[in-house]
Amino acid sequence: xxxxxxxxxxxxxxxxxxxxxxxxxxxxxxxxxxxxxxxxxxxxxxxxxxxxxxxxxxxxxxxxxxxxxxxxxxxxxxxxxxxxxxxxxxxxxxxxxxxxxxxxxxxxxxxxxxxxxxxxxxxxxxxxxxxxxxxxxxxxxxxxxxxxxxxxxxxxxxxxxxxxxxxxxxxxxxxxxxxxxxxxxxxxxxxxxxxxxxxxxxxxxxxxxxxxxxxxxxxxxxxxxxxxxxxxxxxxxxxxxxxxxxxxxxxxxxxxxxxxxxxxxxxxxxxxxxxxxxxxxxxxxxxxxxxxxxxxxxxxxxxxxxxxxxxxxxxxxxxxxxxxxxxxxxxxxxxxxx
Ligand SMILES: [Zn+2]
Numbered sequence: 016x017x018x019x020x021x022x023x024x025x026x027x028x029x030x031x032x033x034x035x036x037x038x039x040x041x042x043x044x045x046x047x048x049x050x051x052x053x054x055x056x057x058x059x060x061x062x063x064x065x066x067x068x069x070x071x072x073x074x075x076x077x078x079x080x081x082x083x084x085x086x087x088x089x090x091x092x093x094x095x096x097x098x099x100x101x102x103x104x105x106x107x108x109x110x111x112x113x114x115x116x117x118x119x120x121x122x123x124x125x126x127x128x129x130x131x132x133x134x135x136x137x138x139x140x141x142x143x144x145x146x147x148x149x150x151x152x153x154x155x156x157x158x159x160x161x162x163x164x165x166x167x168x169x170x171x172x173x174x175x176x177x178x179x180x181x182x183x184x185x186x187x188x189x190x191x192x193x194x195x196x197x198x199x200x201x202x203x204x205x206x207x208x209x210x211x212x213x214x215x216x217x218x219x220x221x222x223x224x225x226x227x228x229x230x231x232x233x234x235x236x237x238x239x240x241x242x243x244x245x246x247x248x249x250x251x252x253x254x255x256x257x258x259x260x261x262x263x264x265x266x267x268x269x270x271x272x273x274x275x276x277x278x279x280x281x282x283x284x285x286x287x288x289x290x291x292x293x294x295x296x297x298x299x300x301x302x303x304x305x306x307x308x309x310x311x312x313x314x315x316x317x318x319x320x321x322x323x324x325x326x327x328x329x330x331x332x333x334x335x336x337x338x339x340x341x342x343x344x345x346x347x348x349x350x351x352x353x
């Protein structure tokens with residue numbers, strides 16, 4: 016076992032001292048899709064002492080082309096990504112602590128989770144969640160590493176609250192043209208390069224080195240690369256990182272909330288407060304109507320009115336096959352909430 020990290024320890028900037036530091040660190044990975052999987056696997060193999068990974072979704076066949084922690088069996092049984100990731104990471108490295116949380120990362124759990132971590136890795140696929148990470152990171156002074164990829168392009172930036180510009184400061188410099196993996200596609204190499212930049216920065220910071228202030232972006236297909244120093248773009252009036260910061264994304268919404276998941280004809284419905292839904296009981300109630308309702312460790316799935324329902328333990332429900340929020344709310348009240 017002493018051999019385990021020998022090559023990494025031989026790398027001069029890390030050394031035995033750096034390796035010992037990594038064993039004491041706690042990294043939170045938000046999102047267990049392609050970027051989250053790639054970062055998590057590298058960090059688990061590198062010997063980070065504690066990894067917490069949070070994700071709201073479950074595994075589908077279309078994930079397997081690039082989400083490296085998952086297998087066909089996971090897709091066939093619609094396993095929650097966070098739980099499948101936890102199991103796989105523990106199998107990769109049994110000497111570290113890994114916790115998978117099958118929930119949406121929201122203002123509530125963001126504040127709880129961020130109090131206790133040394134670093135956050137962005138493995139999300141949307142800016143709303145990234146701004147929640149950014150506000151919580153700024154509030155608790157936790158560094159985080161932004162990463163995004165679509166098609167053959169990737170982008171990454173390290174954010175050190177109090178020192179570098181934050182995501183909110185740079186809002187005008189970032190690509191938000193609405194292209195997503197569902198609409199424009201993505202290839203695995205773009206994921207791997209983006210995750211490599213994120214993990215490298217994470218290892219640098221956790222072993223006592225300073226992180227880069229450069230925004231890197233690249234196209235692995237077209238072989239383009241750029242690196243821009245954004246250090247001077249810190250906004251002194253920033254709503255998230257200035258002395259008068261309001262942390263707008265940490266404000267909690269009340270009542271039922273809905274979100275259209277990009278490009279998937281899917282609407283997510285969330286009850287006003289998190290519940291502890293008895294999935295077995297709901298399955299028994301729904302089965303006479305739906306024909307079949309299948310329960311696994313964290314979710315229940317069934318078909319009704321040609322829509323696919325996935326209900327999580329906390330009451331959060333994904334309804335596939337609807338485009339309209341009102342229709343989704345009606346279906347939710349009819350079949351889930353009753
Ligand atoms: Zn800022």
